[in-house]
Each structure stands twice: as C-alpha cells, then as structure tokens.
Amino acid sequence: MFSATIEAKILQEAISSAKVLVDECKLRLDSDSFRIRAVDPANVGMVDLELSTSAFVSYESDGVVLGINLSRLSDITNIARSDETIDLEFDEEVQKLTIQAGGLQYTLSLIDPASIRKEPDLPDLDLPAKVVIEGRNLDQGIKAADMVSDHIALGVDPESQTFYIRAKGDTDNVQLELKQDEVISLQPSLAHSLFSLDYFKDMNKAIPKTTPVTLSMGEEYPIQINFPIADGNGQVTYLLAPRIQSD
Amino acid sequence: MFSATIEAKILQEAISSAKVLVDECKLRLDSDSFRIRAVDPANVGMVDLELSTSAFVSYESDGVVLGINLSRLSDITNIARSDETIDLEFDEEVQKLTIQAGGLQYTLSLIDPASIRKEPDLPDLDLPAKVVIEGRNLDQGIKAADMVSDHIALGVDPESQTFYIRAKGDTDNVQLELKQDEVISLQPSLAHSLFSLDYFKDMNKAIPKTTPVTLSMGEEYPIQINFPIADGNGQVTYLLAPRIQSD
Amino acid sequence: MFSATIEAKILQEAISSAKVLVDECKLRLDSDSFRIRAVDPANVGMVDLELSTSAFVSYESDGVVLGINLSRLSDITNIARSDETIDLEFDEEVQKLTIQAGGLQYTLSLIDPASIRKEPDLPDLDLPAKVVIEGRNLDQGIKAADMVSDHIALGVDPESQTFYIRAKGDTDNVQLELKQDEVISLQPSLAHSLFSLDYFKDMNKAIPKTTPVTLSMGEEYPIQINFPIADGNGQVTYLLAPRIQSD
Structure with missing residues (x-):
C-alpha cells in the first residue's frame, strides 16, 4: 500500500535529480522515506535521492518498491502547475501508479522491478577535502570548462586554502579558484581528480543555483556532491567516478 | 471600400484563431462585421471567427470579400507592438490590402477569392451537453492526452454530472474529470466522442488560457468549441468532426 | 603591457558589435582607447568600435595590438553575470590574454596579429543626408523588409522631409516612412541606396533598441550607422557598401 500527497514543485525537483542520470529506476517507498538510488548504465555516476515523509503533505506506505520510467513520470508531474499538489496512489491489484493533480488523473504502468538494475550500495569513501559553495559557482565553472575541454578537474590546495575547478583545452x-573567504565553508586537505564533463553537465541541470552544495573530494578519487531539496526535507547525493589523468 | 483601425493585440488574436486551421481564407468584410469562416483541407475542422465593429477603433466597409494568405497577414501584424494600432485599407484599384502600424506600411497582394475554397455553412447540430471551463483546463487535458495517444475522447456523464477528457495509450x-462544482457551468446530457488529438493541439494554440471556453457535445457527434475574443466584441467557434471509435 | 577592469555588460555589448561582422580581429589597445576596426571577408561591411578609457573601471596600456577570436572572447564574457566586473590582463611572455570574472579565470590564446587582415582605413565619405532614429524603428523596418525581400533600400526624400526604408518583394x-516630427532629428538631402538585407540583420543584432542611432546616407553610396555604447563612453560605427540597383 502506498498513498501520498506532495507539492508538485517538490516532486518535480526530486524526480529531475534522478532523471539526469538514469531512464528507469526503482522507487523505494518505505514507511518513513521516498528513495531512489541508481547508477548510470556506464557505472560512472550514482544518484541517491531521499525525501523524508515531512516533504509530503501526507504519506502512507507499508513498504513497496516500484519500477519507474523516470522521463514518463517527469512529463506527468510537469503538467501540474508548480503550486498544485499531486496525489500518488499505488494500485497493487493492477500494478499501476495513479498520479492525480487537480482533476487530471494519469495511470502509469509500472516496470517489473526485477528487470531493473540492482540498486548500488553507497561505497564508504574517505573523502578528506570538503567545500560548500553556492550552486551558481559550480554552474559557472562547468560552463567555462565546457568551452575548452571534455574533462574537468576539481580539487583543493591545502597550502593556499583554495578550492579549484580547472579545464585544459x-x-x-x-x-x-575560490579561497576560504569566497566559499561558504572549506575543510582543506590535498585533493585533485579529473572527471568527465558530460556527467557534470547532466548533474548540473538538477543542482539548484542558489542552494549551498557540498563537494567532498580526495586524490584520484570519486567526488561526492550533496545538496538539500524540499526545503531541507530531503537531499540528493551524487557520486561520480574519476577519469584517469593523462597528464 | 474597406478601411479600419484596430488594436494590434486584437487583430493578432483574431487572425491566429483562423491560422491554426487554414493557410488561406476569405475575409468577409460586411458593413457590420469582420468575419472568417473556413474549413481545413481534410474537412475535419471548421473555424468561424467574427469581430463586431465595436472591436475596432474605427470601421467602414460597404461589403467586400478579400482572399487572404493568413500566415503572411499574421507575420505582418506581429511586427507591430501589441499596444500599437493597425490601419487596414483595401485599395480596390490595385486589389491590395495596405496594413499600417506606426510609420510602417505593408502592401499585401490578395488572392482571387474565387480560387479559395467556398466558405462552409455552419451545420445545425443538436448538441445537448454543454460545459463551460477555463481554457487552461482544456490545455492541461490536451497536454496530458498527448503523452499517451493520438486521440482524445471528450464527454459528459449525466449520472455523476461530470465532464471528462480521456486518452488511452x-x-x-x-x-x-471535472465535476459540476469544478466547472463554470455544466448542462449535463449523455455525450461521448473521440477526436484526432492533432486538431485539438492546433486549436489549443489559439484558445486563451484564462477565458471561459464553452464546449458543446453529443454522442459520436462533432464538438463545438466557443470562446469570446476582443474583450467580448468578437467570438471564435470551432467545430470538429469525430473519429470513429474503434473500441 | 595591458591591464584593465570593466563592467561585464559593457564588454559584452562592445564585443558583440564587432562579432556580428567578423570572426577574428585585431584588438588595438592604445593608451587612451580600446579599439576594433575590421572589415568582413566579403569587403561589404566595416565596423569601427571604440571605447574610451572612461568606459573602464581601470585601464592601463602602453599600446599593444592583440589578435583575437571574437566568438571565443564573447563566450567567455557571457559567462560573467552582467553586473560583475571583468579583469583583462595581457601576459606578454606567453602571449595570452587572461580574463577574470569573480573567481573564474580564462586564459585565451591569441592569434598572431600579422595573420589577421589589415585594419581598413575609414573612408572619407560625403554623406549629406542624416537621420537620428530610435534603434527599435530600424529594427521594425528590417524585420518587415525581411518578410518580402533579400534587399533593403534606405533613403531620404528632401521634398517631403521623410526618411524611408523600403523593400520590394x-x-x-x-x-x-518617418517624417521630420517622427524622428529625433533629420538633416534632409536627396539620398537613396540599396543594401543586402543579410548585413542589416547581422548589424541589427548589436544595435540597441532604445538608443538613438544615426544614419548617414547619400545617393548610391555607403550608409554609415552610428550609435553610442557604454553610456556614451564609447561608440560603434558601421559602414555598409551599397548594392547596384537593378530596377
């Protein structure tokens, strides 16, 4: 059994954060949270999205896992006005998810969860360098990097206490370069890794521009990108594997 | 003789409502009204547009019929700012329509009305079910239907006093579904017909979102869509033939 | 040596005015002005852009000439928010231009100025007719002309004291047609020339819509288009060669 009501804007934001990485996923509806954890087909990017029940107007679930076509679900929720509420209801008998907004009702066929890739475990990583910046800073760095290269390096120089994004064309x-006083917070430690810019561009579509975004980094290590959604009643974590540095 | 002055916004709105169905049409300039009545090449959709002379700043005509290329006329009127007035003048001698806005003057060659399809008669239909809804409700239903199908069914269930739009993918x-208290008014009677979604999408481009739109329906019958334009000094009526229901 | 600071919006505006005509150009950084003078590959359109040092927050140069890829420079400056300031610094040793906005630093490789086309001399033309109009009037004329033709005629009729733009399809x-009292100022004299509309459309992208634009014209002669930028601390002059009139 699953039945919930949520502001359209919050659901749109949440779904978008997973949709930029995967087409299909398992939607895990526990009694106390709404969760998507998925890895992209190339095993390079992972998303972990969680909304607590406080992000919902109402939420009831006895724990179901639904197989979801994300772009389909995204299209439906985008038809609602952002200030409307959306009712979600899972009909166990016909195995369909009913999505209602205003007088509009959409019956979404589900995918057999067994046919969807297993949800990844969140690896336990030691990422000693941490910086909190505004989303729009990351946006600027990604856009500038895109002008010269297909790759982007992120790191922290502990000596100058500087977080940096670099791209070489x-x-x-x-x-x-953002120094200690130009970021929201910085926990310096030597860090430097190279990443595929395509993944950063995809994730950037879902990263809010005026929200603090936490980047956790190591040396030749994955980067973890973390930001709150739903007014703090939820969060998104991306994990991106590094590229081998050629220079 | 024909000479008139009209607010650009009103002319733009009026022309747009006919342009979504036909490329060329007869523009019938009677002494007391400005009228386009046309049917699309496939004989499925009909538009009847009327502006009374009160929609104009000034209007004088002794009754002429002009053959018009609608997309051309639409492009010209869109160059004017929406708050500018547009002067229209028909030069009988050279058979051209002069369109003036600000210092800009456009001389539009006319099409021989004899080469344009005959204006259709408005059929006298018995459409017992009638609902008045806001344009944005229709818009939402059309957009949602477009996600799953090429067809759209509209109807009224007199028992539950409900107007509905349905699409099966x-x-x-x-x-x-809009109940009695969710619509502006409902005159219930059994009605249900299936239509091509493409026509609805085209007409929807011209249907204002915040205006009451009247839908008149029957069983396996054409639908009539009616809405005011020009602050009530004109109106547009669409008539759309149903598709044969296959299920 | 060259080092300067300027509001992003002003630099964006200035670069855009040259970019619509040429891809590469010499950027002449004199001690008292920032200047681009270039002619398009077909020798039809010329741009002369000048910013005085008062357009800058700070400006220091001992006179250098840089070879610039304009679309690249334009892309970079557009990443800055329009109210940010941009720092420009030329590194003589590595022959690169450093562009900084916020924490973002872009190192732009320069082109050997010797490989860029010689800057044209501004011809000394006798253009007796002069009209000052708002940019949006020119915009309207160009857009309307584009509906019917690939050419545009501009001229002045001294008898009726009228400036006109005409296109024949x-x-x-x-x-x-703009009469004496519909323009900002008019110095009448017989003038009429035909131009390629493509060039006008390109230049129009950079011509501000709410600024007075000065057009200087003659008979079968180039047209000179002049407008201030940077709150009057700079100006752009376009010179466009006429087409031979076929009718």
Whole structure:
C-alpha cells in the first residue's frame, strides 16, 4: 500500500535529480522515506535521492518498491502547475501508479522491478577535502570548462586554502579558484581528480543555483556532491567516478 | 471600400484563431462585421471567427470579400507592438490590402477569392451537453492526452454530472474529470466522442488560457468549441468532426 | 603591457558589435582607447568600435595590438553575470590574454596579429543626408523588409522631409516612412541606396533598441550607422557598401 500527497514543485525537483542520470529506476517507498538510488548504465555516476515523509503533505506506505520510467513520470508531474499538489496512489491489484493533480488523473504502468538494475550500495569513501559553495559557482565553472575541454578537474590546495575547478583545452585554459573567504565553508586537505564533463553537465541541470552544495573530494578519487531539496526535507547525493589523468 | 483601425493585440488574436486551421481564407468584410469562416483541407475542422465593429477603433466597409494568405497577414501584424494600432485599407484599384502600424506600411497582394475554397455553412447540430471551463483546463487535458495517444475522447456523464477528457495509450491512461462544482457551468446530457488529438493541439494554440471556453457535445457527434475574443466584441467557434471509435 | 577592469555588460555589448561582422580581429589597445576596426571577408561591411578609457573601471596600456577570436572572447564574457566586473590582463611572455570574472579565470590564446587582415582605413565619405532614429524603428523596418525581400533600400526624400526604408518583394511591398516630427532629428538631402538585407540583420543584432542611432546616407553610396555604447563612453560605427540597383 502506498498513498501520498506532495507539492508538485517538490516532486518535480526530486524526480529531475534522478532523471539526469538514469531512464528507469526503482522507487523505494518505505514507511518513513521516498528513495531512489541508481547508477548510470556506464557505472560512472550514482544518484541517491531521499525525501523524508515531512516533504509530503501526507504519506502512507507499508513498504513497496516500484519500477519507474523516470522521463514518463517527469512529463506527468510537469503538467501540474508548480503550486498544485499531486496525489500518488499505488494500485497493487493492477500494478499501476495513479498520479492525480487537480482533476487530471494519469495511470502509469509500472516496470517489473526485477528487470531493473540492482540498486548500488553507497561505497564508504574517505573523502578528506570538503567545500560548500553556492550552486551558481559550480554552474559557472562547468560552463567555462565546457568551452575548452571534455574533462574537468576539481580539487583543493591545502597550502593556499583554495578550492579549484580547472579545464585544459588545446590552446585555452579555464580555472575557477575560490579561497576560504569566497566559499561558504572549506575543510582543506590535498585533493585533485579529473572527471568527465558530460556527467557534470547532466548533474548540473538538477543542482539548484542558489542552494549551498557540498563537494567532498580526495586524490584520484570519486567526488561526492550533496545538496538539500524540499526545503531541507530531503537531499540528493551524487557520486561520480574519476577519469584517469593523462597528464 | 474597406478601411479600419484596430488594436494590434486584437487583430493578432483574431487572425491566429483562423491560422491554426487554414493557410488561406476569405475575409468577409460586411458593413457590420469582420468575419472568417473556413474549413481545413481534410474537412475535419471548421473555424468561424467574427469581430463586431465595436472591436475596432474605427470601421467602414460597404461589403467586400478579400482572399487572404493568413500566415503572411499574421507575420505582418506581429511586427507591430501589441499596444500599437493597425490601419487596414483595401485599395480596390490595385486589389491590395495596405496594413499600417506606426510609420510602417505593408502592401499585401490578395488572392482571387474565387480560387479559395467556398466558405462552409455552419451545420445545425443538436448538441445537448454543454460545459463551460477555463481554457487552461482544456490545455492541461490536451497536454496530458498527448503523452499517451493520438486521440482524445471528450464527454459528459449525466449520472455523476461530470465532464471528462480521456486518452488511452498502449500502457498508460489519462483522464481529466471535472465535476459540476469544478466547472463554470455544466448542462449535463449523455455525450461521448473521440477526436484526432492533432486538431485539438492546433486549436489549443489559439484558445486563451484564462477565458471561459464553452464546449458543446453529443454522442459520436462533432464538438463545438466557443470562446469570446476582443474583450467580448468578437467570438471564435470551432467545430470538429469525430473519429470513429474503434473500441 | 595591458591591464584593465570593466563592467561585464559593457564588454559584452562592445564585443558583440564587432562579432556580428567578423570572426577574428585585431584588438588595438592604445593608451587612451580600446579599439576594433575590421572589415568582413566579403569587403561589404566595416565596423569601427571604440571605447574610451572612461568606459573602464581601470585601464592601463602602453599600446599593444592583440589578435583575437571574437566568438571565443564573447563566450567567455557571457559567462560573467552582467553586473560583475571583468579583469583583462595581457601576459606578454606567453602571449595570452587572461580574463577574470569573480573567481573564474580564462586564459585565451591569441592569434598572431600579422595573420589577421589589415585594419581598413575609414573612408572619407560625403554623406549629406542624416537621420537620428530610435534603434527599435530600424529594427521594425528590417524585420518587415525581411518578410518580402533579400534587399533593403534606405533613403531620404528632401521634398517631403521623410526618411524611408523600403523593400520590394515579388508580390508584396514594405515601407517605413518617418517624417521630420517622427524622428529625433533629420538633416534632409536627396539620398537613396540599396543594401543586402543579410548585413542589416547581422548589424541589427548589436544595435540597441532604445538608443538613438544615426544614419548617414547619400545617393548610391555607403550608409554609415552610428550609435553610442557604454553610456556614451564609447561608440560603434558601421559602414555598409551599397548594392547596384537593378530596377
């Protein structure tokens, strides 16, 4: 049994954060949380999305796992006005999810969860460098990097207490440097890793621009990107594997 | 002789409502009204647009019929700012329509009205079910239907006093149900017909979202869609033929 | 040596005015002005852009000439928010231009100025007719002309004291006429020339819509288009060669 009511804007935001990485996923509806954990087909990016029941107007579940087509669910929720509420109801008998907004009712066929990739475990990583910046800073760095390269390096220089984003092109280079007093907080430690810019561009679509975003980094290690959604009643964590540095 | 002045916004709105169905049409300029009545090439959708002379700043005509390329006329009127007035003047001698806005003057060649399809008669239909809803409700139903199907069913259930829009896809279904208290007015009677969604999408481009729209329906019968334009000094009526129901 | 600080919005505006005509250019950084003078590959359109040092927050140069890829420079400056300031610094040793906005630093490789086309001399033309109009009037004339033709005629009729823009299509014609009291100022003299509309459309992208634009014209002569930028601390001059009139 699952039945819930939520503001359209919150559901739209939550679904979007998973949709940028995967097409299909398991939607895990526990009694105390709404969760998507999924890894992209190439095993490079992972998303862990959680909404607590306080993000909902009402929420009741005895623990079901639904197989979901995310772009389909995203299209439906986007038809609702952002200030409308959306009712979700799982009909066990016909194995369909009913989505209602205003007088509109959409009956979504579900995917057999067994046919969807297993949810990944969140690896226990030691990421000693941590910086909290505004989403729009990351956005600027990603857009500038995109002008010169397909890769982006992120790191922290503990000596100068600086967080940086760098991209090297054939002729031009880009660098975003934010010192201790230009970030919301910085826990310095030596960190530097190279990533595929495509994944950053995809994740950036879902990262809010005016929200504090926490980046946790190591040396040649995955980066963890974390930000709150639903006014703090939920959070999104991305984990991205590094590329081998060629230079 | 024809000479008139009208607010750009009103002319833009009026032309747009006909342009979504036909490329060329006869523009019938009677002494007391400005009228387009046309049927689309496939004989499925009909538009009847009327502006009374009160929609104009000034209007003088001794009754002429002009052959018009609608997308051309639409492009010209869209160059004017929406709060500018547009002067229209028909030059009988050279058979051209002069369109003036600000210092800009456009001389539009006319099409021989004899080469344009005959204006259809408005059929006298008995459409017993009638609902008045806001344009944005129709918009939502059309957009949702478009996610699952190429067809859209509209009808009224007199028992539950409900107006509905339905679309059935291969796996998913969509339904918009508006009860008596969720519509502006409802005159219930059994009605249900299936339509091509493409026509609804085209007409929807011209249907204002915040205006009451009247839908008149029957059983396996055409639907009539009616809404005021020009602050009530004009109106648009669409008539759409049903598709044969296969299920 | 060159080092300067400028509001992003002003630099964006200035670069855009040259970018619509040429891809690469020489950027002439004199001690008292920032200047681009370039002619398009077909030798039809010329741009002369000048910012005085008062357009800058700070400006220091001992006179250098840089070879610039304009679309690249434009992309970078557009990443800055329009109210941010941008720092420009030329590193003589590595022959690169560093562009900084916020924490973002872009290192732009320069082009050997010797490989860029020679800057044209501004011809000394006798253009007796002069009209000052708002940019949006020109915009309207260009857009309307584009509906009927690939060419645009501009001229002044000294008898009726009227500035006009005209375009003749196969069936339709367009004319924008502005009399003495509909323009900001008019210095009448017989003038009429035909131009390629493509160039006007390109230049129009950079011409501000709410700024007075000065057009200087002659008979079968180039047109000179002039407008202030950077709150009057700079100006752009376009010069466009006429087409031979075929009618």
